[in-house]
Amino acid sequence: MSSSPAGTTRGVTRVLLLADAPVLRRGLVSMINETAGMQAVGVPGELRRALTLVESARPDAVVVELGSGRAATLNVCRDLRRRYPRVAIVALATSEDPAVVNEALAAGVRGYLLMNTSPTLLGWSVLAARAGRTVVDPQIRRVEPSEVPVAKELTPSVPLTRRESDVLDELIQGQSNRAIGRNLFISEDTVKSHVKAILRKLGARDRAHAVSLVLSARNGGGTCTCSHGHAAGPQRETERLTEDATV
Secondary structure (H helix, E strand, O other), rough: OOOOOOOOOOOEEEEEEEOOHHHHHHHHHHHHHHOOOEEOOOOOOOOHHHHHHHHHHOOOOEEEEOOOOOHHHHHHHHHHHHHHHOOOOEEEEEEOOOOHHHHHOOOOOEEEEEOOOOOHHHHHHHHEEEEEEEOEHHHHHHHHOOOOOOOOOOOOOOOHHHHHHHHHHHHHHHHHHHHHHHHHOOOOHHHHEEEEEEEHOOOOHHHHHHHHOOOOOOHHHHHHHOOOOOOOHHHHHHHHEEEEHHO
């Protein structure tokens, strides 16, 4: 496995593997390195070392094991999302429960796959997560059709950029422009520019309307292809956004 410094290979998606079981870690390294355009970086390690390993490896994406210690793992995901917002998180999970899927998405996971996933689906999910899309294992939709109703996806006519997707994620969490700038390491004026672009592309009147559109689509079972999902309800998020209603 290569441990070359970040940025030395152009066009390659750098993936860090985090799992408590050594056998799983070795298997994931093989899957990633055998996928065209991807490279396992750093030392695959345990979840408790996540922040340290991400800091040293500087990956584009992280694949985490989401098994029996779900609460602790999701706390790690939240920390990663807060500290490294540009790093996409894909979870390999054992649970097919839609409630667990929603909990993981709310914690910052953008890809939720079952342990028996294929290398092809894993690789595609990593790329989709990096692009700001949410991916849920299709096996879960087949197993729990009544829990995952089909709804029309909220797809902007002009796709959001990756940074606009990051800003939209923060809007859905009820963050102010100042907080978004701090979390994403950009100026408040830049945040305002991104918000204006998001409103235009979504056809939304204001921030609250944009969040309502996205959450309404998700609550109906669809996945907005411009951002990852959250468990909070539309009314609560809309109320929080009214405090910072101006762009």
